Amino acid sequence: MTARSWVPVPKGSDFPLQNLPxxxxxxxxxxxxxxxxxxxxxxxxxxxxxxxxxxxxxxxxxxxxxxxxxxxxxxxxxxxxxxxxxxxxxxxxxxxxxxxxxxLPVDVADYVDFYASEHHASNVGRILRPGGDPLNPNWRHLPVGYHGRSGTVVVSGTEIVRPRGQRRPADGQPPAFGPTTRLDIEAEVGFVVGTPSALGERVTPAAFADHVFGVVLVNDWSARDIQAWEYVPLGPFLGKSFATSVSPWVVPLDALAAARFQPPPREPEPLPYLRDNGAWGLDLRLEVSWNGFVVSRPPFAEMYWTPAQQLAHLTVGGAALRTGDLFASGTVSGPRRDECGSFLELTWNGTEPLRLPDGTERTFLEDGDTITIRATAPGDSGVRIGFGEVTGTIRPAR
CATH class of the missing domain: 2.30.30.230 (Fumarylacetoacetase, N-terminal domain)
Structure with a gap:
């Protein structure tokens, strides 16, 4: 018989006894x-x-x-x-x-962001490189990622100031400087490291649960026009570093046993250090709301690279883990348009505006817009558990 709490828990609560975030x-x-x-x-x-x-x-x-x-x-x-x-x-x-x-539930030590959704990476490739291979040659061989700025990780509810930066110039013109006009979201899942590792030590996929304590929701805000001008050849910088929001709740891995599954075989088979036999696929269902209206439901179960593989790749070169490290999955997107975890995809780079139920149209974020990301997962005894939410409202550039 399943144990019951003497604390009353409303039906459908994110936080039943099986969760305890x-x-x-x-x-x-x-x-x-x-x-x-x-x-x-x-x-x-x-x-x-x-x-x-x-x-x-x-x-x-x-x-x-x-x-x-x-x-x-x-x-x-x-x-x-x-x-x-x-x-x-x-x-x-x-x-x-x-x-x-x-x-903020943890003092974030290092922050790493991955690019682990094949659907997201393929959509971005089709948008930015039409007519070419949507995926770069390395993508199916390793979890692509970059090191972010831990000092700008903020808790849900923190207002997001529109960033300024250089934007791609028209042909023959100097770059423009000013507030981003293509402010976007990235609906992600983050993993919080508890147990550190030594410099030079590799952490295998099998050791994932020995080092990772739990899971948070992440919104990796992105200034797409700033990002597009600066990212060649070294990758994201100011287009990503102004704010990353996380949920205030850390759901322990112990609460997610019923959400785990064995992902299908990868093709080509990953190199030996990335072979994940620990069934760390996770059946999490995200939901993105724009000004109170649900616009997308990204499925984390569709991710190509598991968090255990991401951690193995993060440390294979000898980087040490520190207590409080945060690494995020990258944008979670599914095969359908209404499963996209970024507005770059959802509006196809602004060419297909999204009409909200109140009659307004959006491509990228405007000042005053509020974004909320929620998620649930199967828990023990057939209940669903939740992650709370990560929310942020856009304020004008300073």
Whole structure:
């Protein structure tokens, strides 16, 4: 029989007992500390478990303790929330979620962004290189990625200031400078590293769960016109570095066992260091809303490269993992237009404007637009668990 929590959980909640995502919160003007979400409440872990690691403002110290400790703490929390004998002692540690302020859950050490969706990469290739091969020759041989700017990773709800930069000139003209006119999103899934590795040490796909604690939602905001002018020959820079938003909840890998599946064989077969036999395909369903209207439902299950393969490639050259590292999947897109995770694809580079239900048309983001990304996944006992949301509103350039 499936255990039930004595904490009431509304039907359809993102945060049933099978989830228990971690977040950093503050209440009544106090300092940030760590809790887990259960239904419409937050369990204050410092108070409930008596462990001062949860009185810290970020998860990093807890994450550094490793998988055995993460699993043991999850079991303690589950026991606390299901054992009627502990109800009286634990109830004072419950705080309504609508009474707390959420913060960035981790101090982000390094940030790496990948390009792991074949559908997204192919769409971009068709848009930017019409008539040529949509995929570059290396794409099916390695997870393409770039190192981003960790200092501009911000928590959901942070307003996004339209960036300025150089834009591609007309033929024979100097480049223009000013606010981007092609501000875009990228709906992604991010992975938070807990256990570090040594410099020069390779992390295999089989060791993925030994190092990665959990999952967040990511919106990697992108200034497409700035990106198009600057990215040759070294790749993304100012077009990507102004802001990357993440959800305030870190869903533990332990909550995603029912979402895992074995991806189909890759063609050509990856090199030995990228062979992932650990079934780290994940059946996550994303949803993108533009000013409150759902415009896309990207399926993470369609990703070509798994997060375990991404981590293996990230470290194969000897790069060390640090507690708090974040690596993101790259834009999640499916085979249909309404499954695209960027507006570059959804409006086909602005040539096919999207009409929203309120009658407005959009190609790229305008000041005042609000974007929200949500996701769900199958959880234990047949329930669905959620990731909360990552949202941001565009403000004018400064």
């Amino acid at each position: 971690y977040g950093a919160f503050s209440a009544d003007g106090g300092s940030p500390r760590i809790g887990v979400a259960i239904g419409d409440h937050m369990l204050d872990l410092a108070a409930a478990l008596g462990d001062p690691v949860f009185a810290r403002p970020r998860l990093n110290e807890f994450l550094s303790r490793g998988r055995r400790h993460w699993t043991a703490v999850r079991a303690r929390i589950t026991d606390l929330l299901t054992d009627p004998a502990q109800k009286a002692a634990a109830r004072p540690s419950l705080i309504p979620r609508d009474a707390v302020r959420l913060h």
